[in-house]
Amino acid sequence: MPNDSKRINGPDATVPYSIYTNLNSESSELLIKNQLQFRVDKRKHNEFRKMFIRIGVVSQAKGSAYVEMGQTRVICSVFDPREIPNKAQYSTQGELFCEFKFAPFASCKRKGHQQDAEEKEYSLIMQRALEPAVCRHEFPNFQVDIYALVLDNDGSALSTAIMAASLALANASVPMFGIVTAVTVVIYDDLFIIDPTYKEEALCLKTIKKLKPVNHGIIMQAMLSQHDQISEFFLTGSMDINFVNSSIDILSKTSNEIYPVLQEALRKSILKMIKKKNQQEK
Amino acid sequence: MAEIPLSLAEKTFILHGIDADFRNDGRSRTHYRCMELETKLMDQVHGSARLRIGNTDVLVGVKVEIDTPYPDSPGDGKLEFFVDCSANATPSFEGRGGENLANEISNVLALAYQSPDAMDLTQLSILPHKKCWKLFVDILILECGGNLFDAVAIAVKAALYSTEIPKVKCATLDGGEADIALSDDTYESVKLDTTNFPILVSLYKIGDSCVVDPTSEEEMCSSASIVISVMPNGRISSIVKMGYGSVHPTTLSKTLDMGTKVGIELNNEIISALKREDELGLNREIIGFLR
Amino acid sequence: MESQYKTIHPAKYLRDHFASNIRPDGREFMSFRPVSVCVGSITKADGSALVKIGNTTVVCGIKAELACPKAESPDCGFIVPNVELAPLSSPKFRPGPPSEESQCISKLIEKILINSEAIDLKSLCIHKDKLAWVLYCDIISLDYDGSVIDACTTSLMAALKILTLPTVDYTPETGSIKIDKKNRIHIPLKQLAICTTFAIFDNQLLITDPTEDEEKHSLSTINIVFNEDDMCFVHKSGGIPVSQNLFSTCIIKAKNHGNQVRKLILAAVNCKT
Numbered sequence: 001m002p003n004d005s006k007r008i009n010g011p012d013a014t015v016p017y018s019i020y021t022n023l024n025s026e027s028s029e030l031l032i033k034n035q036l037q038f039r040v041d042k043r044k045h046n047e048f049r050k051m052f053i054r055i056g057v058v059s060q061a062k063g064s065a066y067v068e069m070g071q072t073r074v075i076c077s078v079f080d081p082r083e084i085p086n087k088a089q090y091s092t093q094g095e096l097f098c099e100f101k102f103a104p105f106a107s108c109k110r111k112g113h114q115q116d117a118e119e120k121e122y123s124l125i126m127q128r129a130l131e132p133a134v135c136r137h138e139f140p141n142f143q144v145d146i147y148a149l150v151l152d153n154d155g156s157a158l159s160t161a162i163m164a165a166s167l168a169l170a171n172a173s174v175p176m177f178g179i180v181t182a183v184t185v186v187i188y189d190d191l192f193i194i195d196p197t198y199k200e201e202a203l204c205l206k207t208i209k210k211l212k213p214v215n216h217g218i219i220m221q222a223m224l225s226q227h228d229q230i231s232e233f234f235l236t237g238s239m240d241i242n243f244v245n246s247s248i249d250i251l252s253k254t255s256n257e258i259y260p261v262l263q264e265a266l267r268k269s270i271l272k273m274i275k276k277k278n279q280q281e282k
Numbered sequence: 283m284a285e286i287p288l289s290l291a292e293k294t295f296i297l298h299g300i301d302a303d304f305r306n307d308g309r310s311r312t313h314y315r316c317m318e319l320e321t322k323l324m325d326q327v328h329g330s331a332r333l334r335i336g337n338t339d340v341l342v343g344v345k346v347e348i349d350t351p352y353p354d355s356p357g358d359g360k361l362e363f364f365v366d367c368s369a370n371a372t373p374s375f376e377g378r379g380g381e382n383l384a385n386e387i388s389n390v391l392a393l394a395y396q397s398p399d400a401m402d403l404t405q406l407s408i409l410p411h412k413k414c415w416k417l418f419v420d421i422l423i424l425e426c427g428g429n430l431f432d433a434v435a436i437a438v439k440a441a442l443y444s445t446e447i448p449k450v451k452c453a454t455l456d457g458g459e460a461d462i463a464l465s466d467d468t469y470e471s472v473k474l475d476t477t478n479f480p481i482l483v484s485l486y487k488i489g490d491s492c493v494v495d496p497t498s499e500e501e502m503c504s505s506a507s508i509v510i511s512v513m514p515n516g517r518i519s520s521i522v523k524m525g526y527g528s529v530h531p532t533t534l535s536k537t538l539d540m541g542t543k544v545g546i547e548l549n550n551e552i553i554s555a556l557k558r559e560d561e562l563g564l565n566r567e568i569i570g571f572l573r
Numbered sequence: 574m575e576s577q578y579k580t581i582h583p584a585k586y587l588r589d590h591f592a593s594n595i596r597p598d599g600r601e602f603m604s605f606r607p608v609s610v611c612v613g614s615i616t617k618a619d620g621s622a623l624v625k626i627g628n629t630t631v632v633c634g635i636k637a638e639l640a641c642p643k644a645e646s647p648d649c650g651f652i653v654p655n656v657e658l659a660p661l662s663s664p665k666f667r668p669g670p671p672s673e674e675s676q677c678i679s680k681l682i683e684k685i686l687i688n689s690e691a692i693d694l695k696s697l698c699i700h701k702d703k704l705a706w707v708l709y710c711d712i713i714s715l716d717y718d719g720s721v722i723d724a725c726t727t728s729l730m731a732a733l734k735i736l737t738l739p740t741v742d743y744t745p746e747t748g749s750i751k752i753d754k755k756n757r758i759h760i761p762l763k764q765l766a767i768c769t770t771f772a773i774f775d776n777q778l779l780i781t782d783p784t785e786d787e788e789k790h791s792l793s794t795i796n797i798v799f800n801e802d803d804m805c806f807v808h809k810s811g812g813i814p815v816s817q818n819l820f821s822t823c824i825i826k827a828k829n830h831g832n833q834v835r836k837l838i839l840a841a842v843n844c845k846t
Contacts, residue, residue: 006671006676008655008679011651011707020750060663106617120385124386124389128526132528136526151634152614213399233523234521235520236519238397240516241516241538
């Protein structure tokens, strides 16, 4: 780790203890498949975890949301539009600035304080997932800052962050075409697993070399459900085209299932706000 | 990407052309421009390639070094991509202008090669837990004339195809320390197994249809594009959406079908071109990148 | 009407409230905001705590790693506290390297940790000169609404209290390390240091537990940290001088408040274990 003069540094070389724990548990293909077939939390394969949503959690931000998807916890806040810094040209469309960050203690392996390549990539994906949903022509030459922080990563962190961000944008009364829902699915040997946990994600990326390639990988799809538009599609792994096409259907269906949950959470937050206002006036 | 100011009339003209499957330069929607590809043009690296497609010019060099493997994947080698957008390519790359684009390209490449189906990193292992090969793939964008993703991916594949890794004569563990001896003969080398290396196909949605290999002008007319990495056997190793627009699920499916078809064809063409170049032998004339 | 007044004349808005012996959020001068502590909620961390003081929210997560001890102190482990004032917690902060303020708070927290002697670094050593624990304590602000140092110390202490480490089986001859994840042990925490923040305004007006708006307009702040019975750290930022009388009141207040928060932490930890 490079020495960071602005922080308190530990010793030069430290190793996570987890590398010493499962030295001889070489996972066999059968075991992986078994673990994925019967999920630890007894969910069906097309079932997403219970969600917990709170809107308006950060008092200092214009809009904010906290979303729990099982054990995955993400907090996101949005601030007032400000002029795009260091820009000479006038841009007719407003911009979104997204920062996606894992808290250092959020993952199995400790993350550094600076954004790493993965986090930068996720920030860009978040930006692209949200841009089609925001009426950017309403605030030309301004940018809206969106910060998402993953406090606990138990899989599907990116899709949870995108949903938190879209709720935070709505909470900040940024004009939008609709709410973005995002779903992650992992695939292992023709098995679709919606909303994977951290362990399931890791299993699907770790493949066993076989003569015939097996379908495996992760797909994240962000959607504007009420307009039936895909705002972001992100796939890694290896699979054939028919498989990808059928997963688009499944992902869209799940998005449509999640959408009312987000809508209800927003509705409740607005009712609460009105109630509070009425009380104050009294 | 490089901004080219286009008037509304110009955009409409391009759009109508694409609707009629007859583009400004006479191509159909699935046609690529002519490509020039040359490998092994630089002596100081282990593998190199240069690709020119239309006005886009890309140079790729592959360097090989010995490194220690990551503790969580002790039996694998390492592969790293680095993209440099030269300020010569287009004025908007001056200073740190090209940095975002460069990051994006290297990320997409890393994703495309991530699956063990696409690139088997175990072939880069020398001694598990101790030593492995690390491939540095350096990509220099010399000129930017649209469709950077596809151009870079083809050049990378060609460069990796031409890469020669020194042969390891013996690798033993000596009291916990790795002891490695390389072959004395510099011509004795190992080639990478490139059968499954993917290429990228970007499909730009313009109007109601998608086109491959857009020129810079056509890129300006597109609000969304899909970058698909296709392996020679037709499997997909990554998909990324670019641009600020959104797409309908059925459009996405159709686009993916089209992309895979184009990708398989393109892969075949490139492999046969590389084979033809090999047949020319060691004494062929090298044109190089400075013409 | 009130919100406009607040935006246009923030300082006067505050002064007018003070003139009628009340604070903008309806508290009296010497009262505290409600404190809540939630421990062990982050599954991926070895120890974690979320602390809320009114709106102010801070989360602390501890990740333990292994390292070789330093040559000058071969029987000591490491503890590395860092405070991150996340850009999501306030419009004041921007992404990038830590601001001066967050560097100051990090340093302050480190000093509090050392001075309170809460943890004995020797208890983090596994094998002399060979292997020791490194506790990375990352404290992140989620909502920045004043008295952040109080929240940071409380969350750090609560996280250390709930922290468990796996047992290590180290063979010095071969250097082999075996770790039993199931069998986890607590680290003895000798003290629970609690910090209390005070803000001072004109005419030696003293308020406890200031919010961000109050802190911003205050002339000076005092932080007092108490272990059970002894004061272990005091910090008064520059600004105006403070009378001895006032300072004594602060100390008494800080001690009482510290005892209450300490009880709260212990109750939260007992609930969990």
